[in-house]
Amino acid sequence: MAVRNEFALERYRYVLQQIHAVNENAHRFLAIYQTLATALVSAALALFVGYRKWDLAPATARxxxxxxxxxxxxxxxxxxxxxxxxxxxxxxxxxxxxxxxxEVVGPGFRKRPRPGNFLRWYETYVLLFILVSVITMWVLAALFLLPAMR
Structure with missing residues (x-):
């Protein structure tokens, strides 16, 4: 029984470590997205501002x-x-x-997660931020940048 409990404890530590890693990864992914999106949109704006000076055709710049x-x-x-x-x-x-x-402590010691609580998960709002930012990029480009490049 002692070996079983020790194995369960080690597995429990591993699971907690993985939960922590998954939580940290969401922040890393958001940071990567923010960095790459900022760089790509900055490049698009630089292209918009400088295409005439660089003697690029408007169609090429668009x-x-x-x-x-x-x-x-x-x-x-x-x-x-x-x-x-x-x-x-x-x-x-x-x-x-x-x-x-x-199994080790007793049934119901820890409540199971409910996917229905997704409105309380920060990942939900990170996904919403990403979606809104992409839509905003396209709308602003369609309304202001692309029509001005004729």
Whole structure:
């Protein structure tokens, strides 16, 4: 029985470590998205401001802006995917944590996570931020940048 409890304790430590890592990853993914999106949008704005001075055809400059915004959108989609996968992994690890505590400590020691509580998860708002920022980039480009590049 002692070996079983020691194994359960080690597994429990591992699960808690993984939960912590999953939580930290969401922040890393957001930082990567913010950095790459800022760089890509800055490049698009630099292209918009300097295309005449660089003797680029307006159609080429428009294509460049669209390409940079498309790349920012791909980065956003990739980041969103990583955040969703991380949230699913978190749910899995939390359920495993509950399985261990149910068996070793007693049933109901730790409440199981409920996916219905997604409005309380910060990942939900990170995903909303990413979605709103991508929509805002495209709308502003369509309203102001692309029409001015004729």
């Amino acid at each position: 294509g460049g802006v669209i390409g940079l915004l498309t790349l920012a959108t791909v980065v956003a989609a990739f980041t969103g995917t990583l955040i969703v996968v991380g949230a699913l992994a978190w749910l899995d690890y939390r359920n495993e944590e509950c399985d261990i505590t149910d």
